[in-house]
Amino acid sequence: MNAPNHEKILPPDGELARPYWDGAREGELRLQHCADCDQFQFYPRIICSHCGGDKLSWRAVSGRGRVASFTVVRRGISPAYPAPYVVALVDLEEGPRMMSNIRVEDVGNVSVGAALTVRFEPWGADHVLPVFELSES
Amino acid sequence: MRRARWWCVLANPGRALRGKVAIAGVADTAVGVLPGRTPMELCVEAALGAIEDAGLTRADVDGLLTCNAMAQPLMYHAEAMAEYLQIFPRYCLSVGAGGGTTFSIIHHAASAIVTGMADVIVVAMGDSLRSSLTREQATQVQASTGHPQFEQPYGATVPAYYALIAQAHMAEYGTTAEQLAGIAVACRQHAALNPTAQMRDPITVDDVLSSRLIADPLHLLDCSLVSDGGSAIVLCSAERAADLAHDPVYFLGAGEGHSHEHISAARSLTTSAAREAGQRAFAMAGLGPDDMDFAQLYDCFTPTVLVELEDLGFCAKGEGGAFVESGALAPGGSLPVNTHGGLLSHCHPGNPGSMFALTEAVWQLRHAAGDRQVAAARHGLVHAQGGIMSSHTALVLSREAV
Ligand SMILES: [Zn+2]
Numbered sequence: 001m002n003a004p005n006h007e008k009i010l011p012p013d014g015e016l017a018r019p020y021w022d023g024a025r026e027g028e029l030r031l032q033h034c035a036d037c038d039q040f041q042f043y044p045r046i047i048c049s050h051c052g053g054d055k056l057s058w059r060a061v062s063g064r065g066r067v068a069s070f071t072v073v074r075r076g077i078s079p080a081y082p083a084p085y086v087v088a089l090v091d092l093e094e095g096p097r098m099m100s101n102i103r104v105e106d107v108g109n110v111s112v113g114a115a116l117t118v119r120f121e122p123w124g125a126d127h128v129l130p131v132f133e134l135s136e137s
Numbered sequence: 138m139r140r141a142r143w144w145c146v147l148a149n150p151g152r153a154l155r156g157k158v159a160i161a162g163v164a165d166t167a168v169g170v171l172p173g174r175t176p177m178e179l180c181v182e183a184a185l186g187a188i189e190d191a192g193l194t195r196a197d198v199d200g201l202l203t204c205n206a207m208a209q210p211l212m213y214h215a216e217a218m219a220e221y222l223q224i225f226p227r228y229c230l231s232v233g234a235g236g237g238t239t240f241s242i243i244h245h246a247a248s249a250i251v252t253g254m255a256d257v258i259v260v261a262m263g264d265s266l267r268s269s270l271t272r273e274q275a276t277q278v279q280a281s282t283g284h285p286q287f288e289q290p291y292g293a294t295v296p297a298y299y300a301l302i303a304q305a306h307m308a309e310y311g312t313t314a315e316q317l318a319g320i321a322v323a324c325r326q327h328a329a330l331n332p333t334a335q336m337r338d339p340i341t342v343d344d345v346l347s348s349r350l351i352a353d354p355l356h357l358l359d360c361s362l363v364s365d366g367g368s369a370i371v372l373c374s375a376e377r378a379a380d381l382a383h384d385p386v387y388f389l390g391a392g393e394g395h396s397h398e399h400i401s402a403a404r405s406l407t408t409s410a411a412r413e414a415g416q417r418a419f420a421m422a423g424l425g426p427d428d429m430d431f432a433q434l435y436d437c438f439t440p441t442v443l444v445e446l447e448d449l450g451f452c453a454k455g456e457g458g459a460f461v462e463s464g465a466l467a468p469g470g471s472l473p474v475n476t477h478g479g480l481l482s483h484c485h486p487g488n489p490g491s492m493f494a495l496t497e498a499v500w501q502l503r504h505a506a507g508d509r510q511v512a513a514a515r516h517g518l519v520h521a522q523g524g525i526m527s528s529h530t531a532l533v534l535s536r537e538a539v
Binding site: 008009010011012014017042043068069070071072073074075076077078080081085087088089097098099100101111112113123129131 | 297
């Protein structure tokens with residue numbers, strides 16, 4: 001583990017998920033789509049988690065979703081994560097659920113079911129991570 | 138409140154194990170803050186205590202099952218322990234399923250006895266998270282929970298992962314922070330009756346709600362303790378146990394359910410694989426939730442107990458909060474839960490945590506639990522889970538072999 005007390009935790013590199021991270025760098029949320037059952041999946045796998053098929057390709061998705069659940073972390077995991085911050089499970093419009101942060105001025109404004117929009121945040125020296133913010137109503 | 142009576146029929150409910158195996162000896166070390174004691178020493182002390190409690194000697198032991206210690210990780214934990222004890226087992230294994238290890242290991246041990254892999258198995262666990270964990274090890278434990286690529290970077294702490302379950306339950310069923318707090322209060326009421334518990338001073342719902350927020354909606358007192366301690370049992374055939382020092386406590390049912398590893402990939406946030414674990418354990422035992430005189434439920438954080446009460450069939454889905462409010466979980470309630478005080482108030486030395494729920498269940502079923510004895514207890518359910526509500530094992534234990 002690389003100095004977890006001072007740096008943000010970085011996602012380890014891997015060939016399968018590289019289009020996801022490349023997409024984030026280019027400002028696009030990309031998910032694997034299955035040609036056999038026409039569904040999206042997350043996290044990326046070598047087979048479709050719905051039908052077991054392997055005709056998977058990457059597609060850009062809307063970046064819209066809703067809060068499935070969330071918590072306000074009051075005691076950060078390390079000094080690189082100043083509390084309070086919101087960790088959430090996001091149900092994407094296209095189906096899959098993912099974990100992310102919700103960037104919000106007042107953490108009291110987050111609620112289950114709230115509409116979210118993705119945005120992209122530089123992470124460490126050369127990563128970009130998808131995070132979310134509350135959608136304008 | 139009326140509890141639903143149900144159990145399911147399975148293609149193979151594993152009846153070959155039912156009533157064939159018994160717990161013959163149990164022992165806990167002191168728990169709490171034990172500076173200078175290594176996890177291995179705690180593990181060995183507990184094992185020797187359990188062997189003596191059974192009226193056996195080290196030479197009788199031919200099976201050893203352990204789990205690794207976070208504060209003293211070993212490549213070959215069970216082998217190292219056998220060496221320390223100078224026993225030479227024919228069945229020796231260290232198992233890792235997080236907090237769920239405790240009871241999945243018992244399931245395996247029972248199967249090993251029935252299939253002849255071993256005759257007398259010691260299951261021993263010990264760790265010293267409170268006194269021996271280095272800062273680096275503690276950070277590692279926190280940061281290594283979750284998916285390395287798609288969860289860990291977002292900085293969720295262990296309480297935060299469980300808070301996601303609590304928040305989802307509150308949104309879906311209207312469960313309140315007061316109801317969650319009631320679980321911590323009930324555990325503390327039991328602990329107050331247990332001289333070995335780490336935290337015995339009574340607490341109120343207000344105390345829980347006014348303790349500092351860790352990860353909304355979880356407050357400090359919704360979170361389990363950090364402790365040192367070791368615990369062990371001796372398991373053998375029911376036949377052999379009948380000739381040993383204490384009345385045997387029979388293994389009537391076991392069931393497991395495994396639904397996910399990462400909470401973002403869970404089938405559901407509010408219904409866990411404790412449901413399958415419970416259904417399978419009850420099916421093997423031929424008993425149901427109504428037959429249980431007490432339940433020891435995994436309580437690393439209060440919401441786990443809430444979901445487990447529902448999924449194990451002690452109340453309907455969504456009614457866990459009301460069930461807690463009814464006072465059912467407290468001493469003298471309709472379903473005393475965590476009669477030793479649980480991970481919330483007795484002790485939580487990491488993966489060995491539920492061993493103390495198991496030894497407590499044995500003392501309850503021997504009718505040797507002192508001030509906290511559940512009157513005329515016949516059957517009890519113990520449950521543990523590991524991961525983030527990921528892998529579940531339930532056991533049905535009884536003072537009766539039938
Ligand atoms: Zn598919």
